[in-house]
Structure formats: C-alpha cells, structure tokens
Amino acid sequence: MSVPKLFSWIRGGLVQGPGYGYYMLFWWLYTERTLRSKAAVSPYNRLRKLLLVKSGIVIGEGTEIGFGSFILGISRTPPSVTFGKRVAVAPYVVFVASSYPDNSRLAYHPEAKGLVQKTAPILVEDDAWIGAHAVIFPGVTVGASAIVAAGAVVRQDVPPKSIVAGVPAKVIRTLD
Ligand SMILES: CC(C)(COP(=O)(O)OP(=O)(O)OC[C@H]1O[C@@H](n2cnc3c(N)ncnc32)[C@H](O)[C@@H]1OP(=O)(O)O)[C@@H](O)C(=O)NCCC(=O)NCCS
Numbered sequence: 458m459s460v461p462k463l464f465s466w467i468r469g470g471l472v473q474g475p476g477y478g479y480y481m482l483f484w485w486l487y488t489e490r491t492l493r494s495k496a497a498v499s500p501y502n503r504l505r506k507l508l509l510v511k512s513g514i515v516i517g518e519g520t521e522i523g524f525g526s527f528i529l530g531i532s533r534t535p536p537s538v539t540f541g542k543r544v545a546v547a548p549y550v551v552f553v554a555s556s557y558p559d560n561s562r563l564a565y566h567p568e569a570k571g572l573v574q575k576t577a578p579i580l581v582e583d584d585a586w587i588g589a590h591a592v593i594f595p596g597v598t599v600g601a602s603a604i605v606a607a608g609a610v611v612r613q614d615v616p617p618k619s620i621v622a623g624v625p626a627k628v629i630r631t632l633d
Pocket residue numbers: 546547548587588589604605606607608609620621622623629
C-alpha cells in the first residue's frame with residue numbers, strides 16, 4: 458500500500474467520515490502496552506501516574522513512580538500491580554507481574570514451561586520504598602514501610618518494616 462493510500466485509509470473519506478484505521482489508531486494508543494511504555498519514558502511524575510492508572514494500575518495517594526520504571530503484565534482485573542499510599546519507587550524498577558518467553562520454544566518445554574511462564578499480581582503496601590534498578594517478581598507483596606535496596610531481585614514477600622537487599626533479596630535489617 459502506498460503512503461498516500463495508507464493515510465487516506467486511516468483518515469477515511471469526507472463523505473463516509475473517519476475510516477476504520479482512525480479508530481484502530483486510537484484503540485492502539487490506549488492499549489495497556491502503549492500506555493505503560495509512554496508512562497515509563499514520561500519526564501513528569503504526574504503524567505507517569507496518569508498513564509499508569511489509565512492502563513489499569515492502582516496507585517494510592519502520594520505515591521511516586523520513578524522515571525524508567527516498567528510494569529510487565531497487562532492485566533486489569535486483577536491489576537498487574539497495586540501500589541498503596543505514599544509509596545516511593547526509584548528510577549528503573551521492573552515489576553515482573555507476568556513473564557513469558559515470547560517465541561522461544563521453552564514455552565512448550567515440559568521442565569522449563571513452569572519456570573519461564575509466570576503471572577501473578579504484585580502488591581506494594583503503604584510507605585514502602587523501592588531502590589533503583591530493583592526487580593520485583595510475580596506475586597510478591599512488599600510490606601508496609603519496607604525498604605528494597607537498589608539492585609535487589611525480590612522473589613519472596615518482603616515483611617513490613619524490613620530492609621531487603623541483594624540477589625536474591627534477603628532481609629538485612631528491620632526497622633523498629
Ligand atoms: C538499602 C539501603 C537503604 C541500605 O542502606 P544502609 O543502611 O546504609 O546499608 P548498610 O551500609 O548499613 O549495609 C548493610 C549491609 O547491606 C548491604 N547492602 C546495602 N545496600 C545494598 C544493596 N543495594 N545491594 C546489596 N547489598 C546491600 C551492605 O553491603 C551491608 O552488608 P555487610 O553488612 O555484609 O557489609 C541502601 O543501600 C540502598 O540500596 N538505598 C537505595 C538508594 C536508591 O536506590 N535511591 C533511589 C533514589 S530515589
């Protein structure tokens with residue numbers, strides 16, 4: 458299809474109104490995947506939050522999501538990630554609410570299947586703080602006022618008021 462033809466298909470004719478492609482374009486712009494990608498690279502916290510909320514993420518009052526942080530998993534019910542109030546997420550945190558090996562045949566390998574395909578919602582409770590470049594695995598709950606150190610790979614629940622660090626993340630201290 459030539460470029461002018463593509464545009465006229467998107468625009469539709471003056472007589473018949475907007476074309477099918479026009480609606481498809483809007484639909485695509487509002488998919489969870491597109492909204493989350495835009496949120497990750499948005500320079501403004503408010504815009505990041507708005508786009509994430511539109512994509513089905515639950516974000517409590519006062520929560521800040523750092524630049525470059527990304528949520529894998531497009532579920533709306535239940536939401537891939539639920540953030541409580543006043544949660545602080547540093548830049549470049551990855552929330553792996555769903556993992557899937559794309560076109561790799563590992564998806565059908567009897568032993569690897571269960572390892573590479575995992576989907577479960579993540580919960581981050583009130584006042585938790587997640588350091589830069591941390592990775593949060595499917596199904597994890599980060600407890601209230603817990604701290605996840607920078608670069609931690611969190612595979613298990615983080616108890617409230619505890620500090621976890623390392624790969625895999627372990628409790629290094631608790632807050633009184
Ligand atoms: C978690 C954190 C707050 C801990 O700070 P701290 O109390 O000063 O930590 P300490 O220096 O007392 O370290 C305690 C132990 O944890 C280890 N540790 C601390 N941070 C670690 C990390 N990110 N990864 C791995 N181990 C870590 C230390 O090596 C130390 O181990 P040791 O006792 O064997 O020597 C801090 O290390 C951190 O990761 N902050 C996040 C910073 C960030 O991402 N900010 C984003 C800006 S919004």
